[in-house]
Amino acid sequence: MSTQERHTTSGQISLPIEAGLLLLLSLIWGSSFTLIKLAVATIPPFTMVAARVTIAAILLILIATAQGHSLPRQTSVWAAFVVQGLLQSALPFTLISWGETHITSGLAGVLNATPPMFVLAIAVMTGRGRQAICGRKIAGVVLGLAGVALTMGIDALSGIGTASPLAQTAVLGASFSYALAPIWGQRFSGLPTVVTAAGAMSCAAVLMLPTAAALEQPWRLEQPPAQAIAAVIALGVVCTALAMVIYFRLIHTLGTLATTSGSYLRAGFAVALGTAILGEHLTWASLAGMALILAGVVAVTVPALAPTAGTPAGAPRN
Template sequence: MSTQAQQATSGQTTLSAEIGLLLLLSLIWGGSFTLIKVTIPSIPPCTMVAARVTIAAIVLLVIASAQGHLLPRERSIWAALLVQGLLQSAAPFTLISWGEMHIASGLAGVLNATPPMFVLAIAMTAGRGRQAVTGRKIIGVGLGLAGVAATIGFDALSGIGTTAPLAQAAVLGASLCYALAPIWGQRFSKLPAIVTAAGAMSCAAVLMLPAAVILEQPWTLTPTTQAIAAVLGLAIVCTALAMVIYFRLIRTLGPLGTTSGSYLRAGFAVALGTAWLGERFTPSALTGMALILAGVVAITMPVPARQRDPEQ
């Protein structure tokens, strides 16, 4: 086998592995919606998010230490990690949890599937980022959003602009945070993913713990056993494990490829709701999932070698 053929095979294997990780991340984050539904009746949003990110930070710090990694000492890096923790966890987790208290989960799912659109819009207005925007990626974003709407149900769109506009704005604000987070997170490419995840979650905990204490007095709550178990699942699986995968994917698939998982996340949320909560699975959901997969493939697949400039 020639060197070029070996490199092509290796590249395809690597891409397959990264897409597999994107699927896993989407499955994990899709499951978080189910866990939030279990948690929110007895644990309010700020307290739930504070517990989630604090437990995740502890787990990540222990793993990073066990692997022999040292946390950065530069103040500039910690300032950047504070912004990352705000964009990736503290702000969107709280906004989504509060928003879903006031609007239907289906509408929230559609609104929360918009990060790739924000990333594409940001890329189109940036000088260097504009070069990465292709017709195929634009089509992929459109297919993915249509797939989410079909999966959750087009009737979920009927509430847009009429029901609880502030809650809708909150969920869209969370999507904007999710779009900005991977773009900002590219600056941590020289740090191990576990270190970036541990630092960002530690900063998110620093932001959320005072908010929970001041706004919700968590010591007065009486959460159910199921809610406590759900918070542990959110913290360990949906946050600690997910963040390690997430910061790896930012380096390998880039911001748009990584945020395309929001389409898959919506599909998995519907599938898990059908399996575990007894929710109805419709033929349009199957069509929607097919559109989602087509959109993700269009966004993440590289340009074939035969279409590239041979001089590059």
């Protein structure tokens, strides 16, 4: 049994290690916005996502096989994998990739910092989860939503039919999908993380390959430049295959809300990398909106990484 499996099955985890993995995951996914921007300049979004998840699926299956794991055979498990692959990969990857054909990678990263607020809203409406709903967390949700509105701008309300507001809404839709994914993913706690990642990513590939073929006919596209191809490979290997193994581990060790709390770190990395590598610029309104979003997300999520009264420091929490 691996070290990780001993941690998750015994209920004893090391918070510094898990927090470090959360930081690493945030950096990886923060860099994905820059890589997506580089790729979609010459590769259509559905084709890019199909290539990304297929590369990840093949790599994860090979890793699972090398570790001596076999994929489940139960139909019910694969049906659950289909939902996980849709919520965690196929749908949000496509929404973000399409959105970045119209908005900057930094703005996409900021708007995609909102999953923790959606998780909290879902908890309030459904009663799921064990987090205490306090006034500070509710205030954080309000702050974050105000930041989203400010980032999108007042013009978005009057020009809702234009590309930019729709692109921003698509990225927010990806955030909602990301909020649902870890809630659904908790049902795979009995499986090794690499098997869960391989199964979900395989289903995402099955969903995206025919979609890309029908909508974009990638075999008719011109040869993309080496930079775009390298970006897609990096997205598949690092930002998807490696990231998913870390992600499913954190769901079982830190829980849903704490795992999604990496979104505010991800937004910071996305903005920094977009500015440094792509030369992107944000307006003062966008910067102010980003500050409100990050303040709101911090207010909602930071306590999730700290032990609560009556909870052992190493015990996993939702």
